[in-house]
Every structure is written in structure tokens, then in C-alpha cells.
Amino acid sequence: MLTIHHLGLSRSDRIIWLAEELGLEYQLVKHDRDPETFRSPPSLWEVSPMGKAPVIEDDGLVIPESGAIVEYLLDKYGEGRLRPAAETPEYIEYLHWLHAAESTLMTPVLMNMIAGMSGVDNPAYNSFVHGEFETVLGYMEGVLANREYIAGEFSAADIMVAFPLMMLDSPLIPGPAGGDVLGSYANIQAYLLRLRDRPMWLKAEVIFRPE
């Protein structure tokens, strides 16, 4: 049986949401963050090689890294769902966003969060973060002007990019860029509403929401 290890307020939300979209049977193991450091508890280090969430266990394999887990689950259980057919233009867009989610998009989101948590207020740092937000969010805003989901039809790329966008939308995670980073991006906001309206998002959210 597939086991999903879930850390509260973490990227493992993605994997629970994906499993629900695919209708997979799985066992959920919840791990609580250290209340002082907000880092992973020892129980997660016992499973995950770098102590990070998400991590899954399946057929004797231990698989960390959200993007890798998404690709593994789609290869094994997807039956062609939640990604465009290979070698189509839509597939290239899907691949782009699947990977940009944890790189080009996540970089300024994390930098903003770390500055907010640590009190760093350096003009050069802040200007880099603002510039990156303008680049990546500006591009996404244009893409979403012409389509409902980031690569056309709803796909696992939406599940990947939703997490950093929802971090930006969360009052729990402020940074020097302020709590309204998405304020001027109407298409991204409408996109998030569409995602949050999906029945399997609503179901997953109840499962991964902190108690």
C-alpha cells in the first residue's frame, strides 16, 4: 500500500491532493513540526533521507521530492490522467510549470518568507525578490489570461504551482514584499479560486489541514 508522509503546513499537501485527484488508496502518516524551530521532527528523518516532506513509500521504495513523487505516481497510477500526451506542445508547457514550481517560482517565495521570518530588510535583497516576483508572476498572469489552468487542461502542474502561490496568499507567511503580493494579478487570483473550488482540493484540504 502507498504511504504518504505528511508534515503540517508543507509541500506534502501536493501529494495528498494528487492522490485524491487520482482516487488512490493510501495510508497517511502525519508528522508534527517542532513547535520551536518549525523544522521536521525525528520521525520524519527516520523515513526521509534529508528529513524533508513530502516523502512516500511504495513497493519497498522510499521517494522524496514533491516533483519526483508526482512523476512517479503519474507513471505508475496515472493511466494518462493529469498530464498532456508526451511530445505535444501542451506537454512541454506542463513540464515547464511542473519544474518551475520548485525553482523559478519558489525561489522568490522562499526568499520573501525567510526575510519575513528573520527580519532581514536589505534593499538589494528586497529588490531582487520584487524583481523576481514581477518576472514570474507577470509571466503567469499573461499565460492565465488565455486559459483556465497553467498548461491548458487541469494537470499535475497546477498542483505543483498552486503551493507557492498559496504561500503568497497566506496571512501566516508575511515577508518584506508585504501580504498582498498577488494583489495586482487578477488572473492568478481567479486561477487560485478555480483551484480551491475543485472537489478534490476541498477534500484534500480537510485531510492535510493542521488540527
Ligand SMILES: N[C@@H](CCC(=O)N[C@@H](CS)C(=O)NCC(=O)O)C(=O)O
Ligand atoms: N524541493 C523539495 C523541498 C522539500 C522541503 O523543503 N520540505 C519542507 C516542507 S515544505 C520541509 O520538510 N521542511 C522541514 C525541514 O526542513 O526541517 C520538495 O519539493 O519536496
